[in-house]
Amino acid sequence: MQEFQLSFTEENYLKSLIHLTVLTFAKLEVGTNELASNLNVKPATVNDMLKKLKEKKLINYERYGKISLTETGRLAGMEVLRKHRLWETFLVEKLDFTWDEVHEVAEQLEHIHSRKLIDSLDALLDFPKFDPHGDPIPNAKGEIEIQLRKTLFEIEAGVRSNLIAVKDNSSSFLQYVNKLGLTIGSEIEIESKEEYDELLHLKIKDQQFTVSKKFAENLFVI
Amino acid sequence: MQEFQLSFTEENYLKSLIHLTVLTFAKLEVGTNELASNLNVKPATVNDMLKKLKEKKLINYERYGKISLTETGRLAGMEVLRKHRLWETFLVEKLDFTWDEVHEVAEQLEHIHSRKLIDSLDALLDFPKFDPHGDPIPNAKGEIEIQLRKTLFEIEAGVRSNLIAVKDNSSSFLQYVNKLGLTIGSEIEIESKEEYDELLHLKIKDQQFTVSKKFAENLFVI
DNA sequence: TAATAAAGTTAGATAAGCCTAACTTAATTA
């Protein structure tokens, strides 16, 4: 339990670090540039913030070294992620938002400070395990179920798999997914792959589609 | 429809102005000091912001003159008030918050920018007309039903009235109100008034209580 | 290993919101 209130910006830095480390299995450290590009700010800006986050004991960091979260930082970051995903679930389940409309609003809602609010929301939603994009929701203790998941691009030709989550959360990508009739759980068969330009020929509910590498890398399947 | 996004702080200035003008019938202008004290900042700070709000055509203001809202400013301020009161209603109706727990969280939620979110919330709540404190909720057009309401302190001895709203939204006041068994709608009879120290002797549901002027001035009755 | 490239840091600015202290204008009141 950290007693101090984190700023909107500090919370976003911690959440980014969660995305770049905890959620990216087998990598526990990141560099300044990678963090900067994830946050859409310049490396110089990140550098200033690193000093502040280190001062507050939220990250481990030495000059010219790599960045990692401390246990306090990890918990705080997980709480932001938990809020983001619970709010997204709320918007879809209770307010009839579609999965391509929730991310932007959740970016704002994830910064509301109220323990009671988030726990009530969790209860109202009946303690959901996954958000509308198939991503696992951390529990109140900051624990998350990390699934070993592959992208569709890594699947062999001739193999069938099921969509379990999407990587890109942008509305343009999600609307593209909608257009193919895909939802979380859908079965996808890779009929063949083009070696030359890396296109994939898919069969979804007896319909055939051709998609790009970029598209296939944003679908997680199992 | 204003196309620009207002900052958190700008929204709070506009909401304050709504409270100090529109909601205070028969007064359409305020001074720098009054606004400063309502916002808990110093007059010098307000002075800086006035220039910015005037620049954005949200207020009418001349050096050494009084401050009033333009139509654009009034609409923007009303939207913040609408959001505040809808969120408070949501917290009580859907998340089992008590009326003394909602204000602080609503202070944060009122600044979430999403037209769809607030309209869905309104629908989910079945277009409520009043918030948990008995205050009217502006509609989507920024229109509000202003009730001519008296405080309990203005009521004559011997007269019965009904609680329709509370003025103070702090949890300490609301918990005090709870202690007397009062809720919106309760009947209150003023048995007598003390001239010397301005205490009021009340009868609520056959129980007798003595309350201060300060307390009575924070209850609106009809 | 020396040169080059990539990654990371520092210095100096800017904008938003806030402050205190000093000043000016307007309002009140003797």
Place this chain on the structure above:
DNA sequence: TAATTAAGTTAGGCTTATCTAACTTTATTA
């Protein structure tokens, strides 16, 4: 109406979060 008080403004500073440009350190590669 002149003196006093209240209200409002200005100047100069601070903090947070951002930037650009220049520099330093580390990593890569010829």
